[in-house]
Amino acid sequence: MDELDILKKDWQKREIEHPKLSYNDIYKMIWKKSSSIVKWIFIISILEFVLPNLLYLLPSTRERMSIYYTNDSSTFFIVLSGIQYLVIFYFIFQFYKRYKEISVLDDARTLMKNIIKTRRTVKHYVIFSLSMILLTMSLFAASFYFDPNMLTAVYPNEIPEGLTEEKLRTIMAISFIVVALLTTALLALIYFLLYGLLLKKLNRNYHELKKMEI
């Protein structure tokens, strides 16, 4: 008889020495809020879908956005944001579909796989969003450089002494690109840290199960 079988004999007899919960204790518990990782993924994902779009509602952002529509590149930006919204709706639909597939009644491996799939949708969404931020900002920077109306729209004052218009355009374009890179990097860092921490255990266990199947 090996160790585990000795343990088994004891285990079957054993009642865990934990205070037994009463009917009322359990009844109270079923109304408590879950703090499962699936719930967290849901909350964080909804925030990820909603927050960037809320930015457009701020008056200052809207004002800045109006620049898009007052210069030559406007059609381009309108089409771009149209495509962006289509893709966002596609991601939301995918996310919802996968989220619904998560069931605690599945076997452990399927459950983990479905959670990872749901998270992957959000990950792709985040990569898409960040690329869009980067792309929009770069296009913005480019139009600063090439479109003189753009500069006048953002910088209506006289050009400061010692600066040529071209220099000012270059400075504007470069600062836009730097800000774009920093923002994207920061958002990416926050995102990956957040999910890295949240899913550390799940990833570890999923890999262990997968390893068994090789």
Next chain:
Amino acid sequence: MSKDLEHAFVTELENNQNIVHKVCTLYTNDRDAHNDLFQEITIQLWKAYPKFRGDAKFSTWMYRVALNTAITLYRKSKRRVNTQDYESVIFKIKADEYDETEELQLKLMYKAVKQLGDIEKALVFLYLEDKNYTEISETLGISEVNARVKMNRIKKKLKTILNP
């Protein structure tokens, strides 16, 4: 109707709470964490309850939900201060039932099991609960052969922990 459902669920869980307590004991190290995990498992069981009814025995279904919650869904919700050596409380052996050597051996074994990884613990737990390999493989989503292979490895691992 929903009152009936609540009543049926709470009664079943009250009667079968030992299964959940055992899972909590394996996966947590102090009383607060134990209660926290118990609560999360209860919530998950309750959420899944409408889908369960009638399908299988309540206890069979509990194993799956409880383990899924412990291995996958549960996150420690708060920082805790470790107040006491919890294992020694939970796995205390009643002195009149066992002789001293056996008591010590069992204690060491429980300690060794607690050192295993999450998935290994799940296998051991189902094994200790006298589940066969078909049930173990279905609960974890691995093949029966692999469940056996893994179990043998765990037994060896436990031996190494016990006799370093």
